[in-house]
Amino acid sequence: MTLDDLIQRLRDFAAARDWEPYHTPKNLVMALSGEVGELTALFQWLTPDESVRALENPELKAEVLDELADVLLYLTRLADVLGADLLEAANAKIDRNEVRFPATE
Amino acid sequence: MTLDDLIQRLRDFAAARDWEPYHTPKNLVMALSGEVGELTALFQWLTPDESVRALENPELKAEVLDELADVLLYLTRLADVLGADLLEAANAKIDRNEVRFPATE
Amino acid sequence: MTLDDLIQRLRDFAAARDWEPYHTPKNLVMALSGEVGELTALFQWLTPDESVRALENPELKAEVLDELADVLLYLTRLADVLGADLLEAANAKIDRNEVRFPATE
Amino acid sequence: MTLDDLIQRLRDFAAARDWEPYHTPKNLVMALSGEVGELTALFQWLTPDESVRALENPELKAEVLDELADVLLYLTRLADVLGADLLEAANAKIDRNEVRFPATE
Numbered sequence: 356m357t358l359d360d361l362i363q364r365l366r367d368f369a370a371a372r373d374w375e376p377y378h379t380p381k382n383l384v385m386a387l388s389g390e391v392g393e394l395t396a397l398f399q400w401l402t403p404d405e406s407v408r409a410l411e412n413p414e415l416k417a418e419v420l421d422e423l424a425d426v427l428l429y430l431t432r433l434a435d436v437l438g439a440d441l442l443e444a445a446n447a448k449i450d451r452n453e454v455r456f457p458a459t460e
Numbered sequence: 461m462t463l464d465d466l467i468q469r470l471r472d473f474a475a476a477r478d479w480e481p482y483h484t485p486k487n488l489v490m491a492l493s494g495e496v497g498e499l500t501a502l503f504q505w506l507t508p509d510e511s512v513r514a515l516e517n518p519e520l521k522a523e524v525l526d527e528l529a530d531v532l533l534y535l536t537r538l539a540d541v542l543g544a545d546l547l548e549a550a551n552a553k554i555d556r557n558e559v560r561f562p563a564t565e
Numbered sequence: 566m567t568l569d570d571l572i573q574r575l576r577d578f579a580a581a582r583d584w585e586p587y588h589t590p591k592n593l594v595m596a597l598s599g600e601v602g603e604l605t606a607l608f609q610w611l612t613p614d615e616s617v618r619a620l621e622n623p624e625l626k627a628e629v630l631d632e633l634a635d636v637l638l639y640l641t642r643l644a645d646v647l648g649a650d651l652l653e654a655a656n657a658k659i660d661r662n663e664v665r666f667p668a669t670e
Numbered sequence: 671m672t673l674d675d676l677i678q679r680l681r682d683f684a685a686a687r688d689w690e691p692y693h694t695p696k697n698l699v700m701a702l703s704g705e706v707g708e709l710t711a712l713f714q715w716l717t718p719d720e721s722v723r724a725l726e727n728p729e730l731k732a733e734v735l736d737e738l739a740d741v742l743l744y745l746t747r748l749a750d751v752l753g754a755d756l757l758e759a760a761n762a763k764i765d766r767n768e769v770r771f772p773a774t775e
Binding site: 365383403410424430431433438439449 | 461462463465466469470473476477478484485486487489490492493494497499503506507509511512514515520521524525526528529531532533535536539540541542543544546547548549550551552554555557558561563564
Binding site for chain 3: 671672673674675679680683686687688694695696697699700702706707708709710713716717718719720721724726734735736738739740741742743745748749751752753754756757758759760761762763764767768770773774
């Protein structure tokens with residue numbers, strides 16, 4: 356299973372439900388933002404140390420995995436409708452960051 | 461280039477800069493949220509139709525690709541430090557959505 | 566009822582529940598962000614025109630008012646624990662914006 | 671200076687710049703979300719303890735006040751174009767929270 360498989364699965368999912376008219380980039384950015392808000396809420400009262408062990412709690416683990424999934428789904432779908440290659444963009448950004456933040460010795 | 465390659469590249473990047481102590485899930489959720497905020501700002505005054513054509517403007521295209529990249533980088537890094545498998549979680553979520561939202565005929 | 570009354574009411578509310586240790590600025594920023602995510606989700610599939618009439622639907626109206634309230638509550642509480650004067654900061658910002666964006670004639 | 675004064679000042683500001691057509695609730699929710707993202711970014715690498723002392727650093731203080739202001743400005747403007755009374759909604763929400771979360775003795 357790759358990111359390309361996920362892109363295709365989301366295309367089929369939207370087409371089978373006639374959801375394509377709703378999937379404008381503007382709407383999908385908002386959906387992505389809403390899911391990140393839900394993910395944030397799961398961590399808001401945890402200390403940094405507690406956040407490291409978040410997946411040790413089975414109930415919290417299920418919620419975190421569910422929200423991480425939603426964030427990736429909307430991010431992938433957004434990039435697809437825009438015609439952007441997410442992995443290529445991410446690698447190009449790390450290339451730039453390597454120049455911007457030189458490694459310590 | 462796959463998502464697994466990206467995970468490894470981000471691990472190496474953080475290790476080479478001694479950034480690992482800052483990369484708690486709590487901090488990374490906030491960083492993810494901040495980048496989604498920057499992405500949202502690029503689309504806030506566009507109509508839905510204008511948002512569809514966002515990548516036709518070279519300057520806006522560069523900004524959108526940069527923010528999409530940042531969102532994927534922090535999402536990937538967050539899942540990695542939590543010990544979560546993003547693609548597996550995303551596929552499991554679509555499985556559940558297929559039951560929750562049956563396709564139209 | 567003024568914003569100052571609201572600040573005091575939130576102080577009393579947190580003190581009566583021993584919530585003050587959780588109300589660090591870092592945690593409250595995350596809580597604010599989570600509530601804005603919920604507010605965003607209410608508008609994500611609406612067209613701009615539909616969003617103008619959002620309060621005409623009684624069920625949606627109740628949800629929007631609830632989320633607007635949560636956003637103001639966390640914003641007010643955050644400013645209070647930081648020792649910031651929200652209204653003063655907002656007016657100073659409009660002063661700067663009047664210079665930055667001169668009015669059309 | 672009250673919240674009502676701020677509402678009026680923002681109405682005049684938008685009218686003088688012909689910005690009213692852009693100020694749909696959908697667009698303003700996105701603008702609010704973008705500003706909360708910028709505020710979040712200021713706190714993302716701080717420990718909870720460091721976040722308590724954020725306003726002791728003059729440079730960070732100026733940035734935090736600027737973002738708090740932007741959040742209040744867009745929240746106020748959003749509520750105004752929707753026809754919602756922010757302070758009334760916030761007080762009604764605390765009333766409900768007092769029932770939902772009884773005070774400890």
